[in-house]
Amino acid sequence: xxxxxxxxxxxxKHRTSREQWIRWFFWLIGISIIAYAWQMISEKTVWFFxxxxxxxxxxxxxxxxxxxxxxxxxxxxxxxxxLNIATLGTVIAMVIxxxxxxxxxxxxxxxxxxxxxxLFIIVSSRSVNSLIWALILVFILxxxxxxxxxxxxxxxxxxxxxxxxxxxxxxxxxxxxxIEATGASGPQKMIFGILPQVLPTIAGVAIYxxxxxxxxxxxxxxxGAGGIGLQLNGSLNTLAWTQVSMILLVILFTVFISExxxxxxxxxxx
Amino acid sequence: MLQLSELKKRYNTxxxxxxxxxxxxxxxQVLALIGPSGAGKSTLIRCVNRLVEPTSGxxxxxxxxxxxxxxxxxxxxxxxxxxxxxxxxxVERLTVMENVLSGRLGYVGFWRSYLRNFSSSDIQEAYRxxxxxxxxxxxxxxxxxxxxxxxxxxxxCRALIQDPDVLLVDEPTASLDPKTSRQIMRLIQxxxxxxxxxAIINIHDVFLAQMFSQRVVGLELGNVVYDGPPxxxxxxxxxxxxxxxxxxxxxxxxxxxxxEAEDEEF
Numbered sequence: 127x128x129x130x131x132x133x134x135x136x137x138x139k140h141r142t143s144r145e146q147w148i149r150w151f152f153w154l155i156g157i158s159i160i161a162y163a164w165q166m167i168s169e170k171t172v173w174f175f176x177x178x179x180x181x182x183x184x185x186x187x188x189x190x191x192x193x194x195x196x197x198x199x200x201x202x203x204x205x206x207x208x209l210n211i212a213t214l215g216t217v218i219a220m221v222i223x224x225x226x227x228x229x230x231x232x233x234x235x236x237x238x239x240x241x242x243x244x245l246f247i248i249v250s251s252r253s254v255n256s257l258i259w260a261l262i263l264v265f266i267l268x269x270x271x272x273x274x275x276x277x278x279x280x281x282x283x284x285x286x287x288x289x290x291x292x293x294x295x296x297x298x299x300x301x302x303x304x305i306e307a308t309g310a311s312g313p314q315k316m317i318f319g320i321l322p323q324v325l326p327t328i329a330g331v332a333i334y335x336x337x338x339x340x341x342x343x344x345x346x347x348x349x350g351a352g353g354i355g356l357q358l359n360g361s362l363n364t365l366a367w368t369q370v371s372m373i374l375l376v377i378l379f380t381v382f383i384s385e386x387x388x389x390x391x392x393x394x395x396x
Numbered sequence: 397m398l399q400l401s402e403l404k405k406r407y408n409t410x411x412x413x414x415x416x417x418x419x420x421x422x423x424x425q426v427l428a429l430i431g432p433s434g435a436g437k438s439t440l441i442r443c444v445n446r447l448v449e450p451t452s453g454x455x456x457x458x459x460x461x462x463x464x465x466x467x468x469x470x471x472x473x474x475x476x477x478x479x480x481x482x483x484x485x486x487v488e489r490l491t492v493m494e495n496v497l498s499g500r501l502g503y504v505g506f507w508r509s510y511l512r513n514f515s516s517s518d519i520q521e522a523y524r525x526x527x528x529x530x531x532x533x534x535x536x537x538x539x540x541x542x543x544x545x546x547x548x549x550x551x552x553c554r555a556l557i558q559d560p561d562v563l564l565v566d567e568p569t570a571s572l573d574p575k576t577s578r579q580i581m582r583l584i585q586x587x588x589x590x591x592x593x594x595a596i597i598n599i600h601d602v603f604l605a606q607m608f609s610q611r612v613v614g615l616e617l618g619n620v621v622y623d624g625p626p627x628x629x630x631x632x633x634x635x636x637x638x639x640x641x642x643x644x645x646x647x648x649x650x651x652x653x654x655x656e657a658e659d660e661e662f
Contacts, residue, residue, distance in 0.1 A: 323487070
């Protein structure tokens with residue numbers, strides 16, 4: 127009870143003293159844990175290397191300049207692969223995610239069994255990183271662009287389906303009710319009442335995920351799943367620092383372009 | 397033409413929203429349903445087209461027992477019942493034309509509705525209706541670009557293109573300003589008269605109910621506590637429906653407005 131009696135009459139505090147003590151106690155525990163962890167990390171760090179870090183970084187940076195511009199000619203193909211992995215992966219993801227989302231949303235799911243299955247698909251897709259999907263798929267399909275594309279697709283299904291089903295659950299019910307009242311069938315209710323309300327979200331999610339996938343697909347080459355990461359890995363292993371800097375510049379440029387495109391498209395949809 | 401008998405609705409919470417409502421509404425009658433919030437007005441009209449399933453009792457439209465229809469027969473029956481909503485309930489991201497044509501969904505198949513391939517007679521009728529409510533020039537606008545009064549007119553067109561026998565109207569003026577409210581109520585009244593439609597209109601505003609209806613039914617906690625002509629709404633009756641209050645101003649306003657309404661109409 128924050129209201130209490132004083133000699134001057136009634137007064138009010140935000141918290142009772144009991145609540146205040148409990149909060150103090152939890153702050154104390156939290157800060158103790160941080161202090162302890164800080165000490166542990168500091169003990170396990172080889173400070174000799176850390177002290178050395180600025181000069182090491184400066185050394186690598188100096189080896190990186192100037193970027194090897196001639197290497198650019200060998201990068202066009204991997205960049206094109208990277209874009210294809212991201213785009214096709216997103217298309218695959220959306221094709222799977224749309225029905226999964228309708229099965230997962232409380233207001234459109236046919237029954238509890240289907241809903242549980244859909245939620246399971248979403249969780250399992252989201253719990254595995256695309257790099258791990260790629261590792262597994264390279265074992266199954268062999269190295270190359272196909273493994274990367276499917277890895278991106280599988281990883282994105284959960285993300286897209288989750289965002290879409292949340293938006294399906296938030297639609298305005300009266301619009302659907304009005305369509306139902308005209309004597310429309312179930313599928314007609316879907317295309318006239320529900321789809322127009324979630325279409326902007328579906329398009330927005332696809333663009334957003336495409337944007338993320340371009341960044342994700344640049345590293346898939348590290349495990350042999352195609353794209354520019356393959357060149358990056360090779361250059362790092364051979365200590366070809368001028369090539370590394372060239373690749374990083376190309377990735378930066380690609381991501382910049384994709385940001386710009388997705389911002390434009392998103393603006394056009396809404 | 398529309399007969400409700402001993403209609404009851406009990407929600408999962410155990411509360412009765414309707415405790416046995418019996419009403420017989422002849423063809424062409426415009427009936428205003430008044431009562432405080434929570435009296436069961438919305439539930440009553442939704443029990444007619446079974447957007448809400450009644451618990452017991454019967455609803456007959458032209459001798460068809462609606463409460464026992466299978467889901468496909470219910471869809472066919474719903475085509476003859478147009479509904480108009482409080483917040484218009486237009487599909488916001490579709491155009492005015494698409495919204496009006498959605499009233500024909502009960503008559504066309506899935507692929508034709510998916511491709512928006514409506515028959516030319518439907519499209520002609522949609523233009524006629526939009527012209528009748530003064531919105532023909534707005535046909536290609538998206539519904540969310542319209543004002544409240546315009547949206548409600550589109551909602552009226554959507555209900556009428558169904559070629560209904562009955563209009564179920566749920567608080568048509570609750571989101572509108574007083575002037576637009578009167579215009580919308582007058583429009584509904586005129587259209588019912590032109591087409592010989594039966595209508596149940598839920599309305600909060602006692603004064604609009606008196607102005608635009610031939611019969612008033614007062615609902616209180618799921619029971620009919622008044623059923624009679626609009627001018628029978630005395631302070632005693634209003635107290636029975638809504639509870640104790642000084643009703644003299646409400647009734648005076650309605651008496652004055654009655655003459656005014658007649659002047660404007662004819």
